[in-house]
Amino acid sequence: MTDSSNHKVAKPANLRRRILAGGAAGLTIAGAPFVSRMAFAQTGPIKIGFPTPLTGAFSAEAQDQVRAAELAVKEFNAGGGFNGRKCELLVRDDKLNPGEAATRTLELIEKDKVDLIVGSLSAATQLSINAVCKARKVLFNSISQSDAINEAKDWSFYTFHEALTPHVTAGAVARYAFPKFGKKVVYLTADYAYGHEMVRGFQRAGQAFGMQTLADIRHPLGTSDFSSFLPRIQALKPDVLVLCNFGRDLVNAAKQVTDFGLKQNMKVIAPVLLYTSRQAGGADAFEGILGGTSYYWGLEDRIPTAKIFNDKFRKAYAGAAPSDYGALGYAGIRSVLQAITEARSTTATAVANVMRKMRYDFYKGSQSYRLCDHQSVQSVIIVESKSKAMKDKYDVFNVLSIEAPDENNLRTCDELGHKVLS
């Protein structure tokens, strides 16, 4: 009697135990792919995630980034890779949307298990990618301009910034142009972070030359008709007009400034004169406009590495010249691959530690990362748009000057909020 009752009680307990055991086995099986994937990651290819806006307003620039990044990867693999491990580039379209950029970065980290992330092409998307990488301690090398990413509250030990900052670019253009063309300045500014950062950069650099701001005229992002701003600029009679806008806005502003005849009375400058914008806008609209850029292929007659990079790019892509943002894609990938090879490891901390000490010259002369914020200290090229004597469709700028890399042109570590110096 007692036996049978015991037996009866034992049954459900057994059942429960069996379910538990089964559950544990199930979990092990479910977990197995993760374990094997992690083991695989040590020996399989080095995976680099590359989120960039293949669709949206900057798709032309983004596609050039991808082409140049693939070139860097091919080169690395042709050279045997690292320990026999080849590199694999995982390109994802972030649609120029920060929410999509964050989702894609999560996909790259959580599903594809990438070793690190390089990419982005706007201030907002790079900040969102950085936020995701920072929380997961994944190394991120940004190849797009932003001032905010270097500031202590966004930055992390795993954040690197390969591109120039608006502060440095605007400063370099100001240092070149302001002493030459007069003291009275009008800014025509796209009303968002990028525009404001550019104006701030100009004004800071302009103080040294006693520049006088007549007006900072703000226009909404995506303005197509500038005719209401132009008579006011005419009436202010400035010596210099600075176009602090980007992409399509810059092309439209340049066209209308030209049509309005403003160039006869004042020098027009743009902080960032993009190769792709100039090609889209045409020679006449940009005629005589002066600006800064991170790279122009025409550097090749004075910088040997530029010549090597251009030739490789031309060979790979039917004679096309690399653009400024394209070149950043190349440099962004090459620096992390170089660091992996030197560190003999793909872990974020080891790679970051090597990158901090690295001096490199991949395409535009010597560069290195500043220790406090991992900003790449590099030269700024001052160019002027050509309209005559162009050899071919790639020949659009004259290189006027190269501002040598100098940490003193960056905002100080202290100003960015970095407590620990170097």
Next chain:
Amino acid sequence: MTQANPISSAIALIAQHRVAAVLIFLLLFPLIMPYEALALNILIFGLYAVGFNLLFGYTGLLSFGHAAFFGVGSYLTGITIVHFGLPWWLAIVAGTAASGVVGLLIGFLAIRTRGIYFSMVTLALGQIVYYAFYKAERWTGGENGLRGVTVEEINVFGLTLDFVNPLTKYYVLYVFVALALWLVSRILASPFGAVIESIRENENRTAACGYDVARAKLLIFTLSAVICGLAGALRALHLSIVPIDSLHYLLSGQAVMMCLLGGMGTFFGPFVGAAVFLYLEDVATSFTTHWMAIVGVVFMVFVLFFPKGIWGTLVQRWQRWNNHSVVTK
């Protein structure tokens, strides 16, 4: 007596316990999705579409300003974490409550109008909210978006959970979605739920029956804003950022698309719509930059040939088949 068909009785059981059925489905959902971040996006946007559907599908009011509630929920959750250091769950409450308040204000102004004017007024007020947040750069980060909404681990009943782990994050946010879905189902099953549906069918007659139509509209508008605000709050925690696009009118349009695609006026339809829309977009993006063309064509096909949406069509087919089989027997 008709012999109960096992399939039809199973479906009847699901229809009876719709919240439980949806929740079981969502519990297993991350396992069938290509990656967890996408499953989370669908969970969040599904809830957003469900909240929107309260107003659009059940009350018959087409709002073009619902991104305002989603965005306010997101931003206030983010701001209270970044600037005030609130614990994550309190931040969710704050974000949801804030979008309720904004919903009450916008609703108060918007329900005085009807039809296309209602849509226009909500769109305009939504844009005002967008602009206000865009300009308040010190608080919201403006164009760059709000960063630093980072929650690395959370404590629940003495348990410490790793919130960076995607599955943990999914199931934590799932609890909030579950509560919201139960609430929505409860609202729809209540007498008040019948009132809003009768407003959709015939507003004058509802008023003639003695119901205060204006108050019912304002209440459902606010409730809809609260649900959408909760979805926004969860997104802030999911992405650890709040992009300014969260307030953009395109996101308001997305809610309409998701509802139409899935089936407006059905409980689960908006979820299906959100899942199909986001999954299709994700898949199409990975092999072509012309993903918009594919999503657009699929959307048009459904609007033209399945005006009741995916889920709505399925429900209709089932009802017809069920009635038919009952009659023949």
